[in-house]
Amino acid sequence: DTHMTQSPPTLSASVGDRVTVACRASQTIGTYLAWYQQKPGRAPKLLIYKASALEGGVPSRFSGSGSGTDFTLTISSLQPDDFGTYYCQQYNSHPLTFGGGTKVEIK
């Protein structure tokens, strides 16, 4: 299995801050990586796919980068609605696997 490790587990930032979440795969996955946002009691929402492609309707302040084993999700200017837990997911090989999540809190 490809194990996905995210850091940090939690982060607290102010509105307007630039926020970065990291995701590392235990083996190379090319660019078959997706990022999701999940709010309490809700289903995950797709933000980024193919490591850097923005899903339709997602604000442009979200961006993704990386390839191989190291990936980054960046929120260029944190907004109040951006609270929640962010997950990365690899879809390069079976089984599909998710990171442990990064909880983003607004100061």
Add this chain to the structure above:
Amino acid sequence: QLQLQESGPGLVKPSETLSLTCTVSGGSISSDSYYWGWIRQPPGKRLEWIGSVYYSGSAYYNPSLKSRVSMSVDTSKNEFSLKLSSVTAADTAVYYCARLVAAAGLGLGRGDHWGQGTLVTVSS
């Protein structure tokens, strides 16, 4: 607008079979561009992929659950189903169905549409 809705019992007894159905509306399940998946999330834990099924009926399962999982598709009803046998308390989770955009290989993809999720508790 594509919508997915899970349905099934919220309480299952240990050693019994968990059965859930996902009804798809606003789009056809019979598309060669997508897989239809089940993902679960135990309380306070990370998301876990259970398996994916194609409209033809071909299914791909997580090896950790493969001996207990069965997935099927009913194209006439535009729905797909999950069965998980011999459940224990460790199977207590919110179960999501999702549409996976096909990529990389069989059964693999990103989840672009998800159901709201349904909590299944395993308890006597």
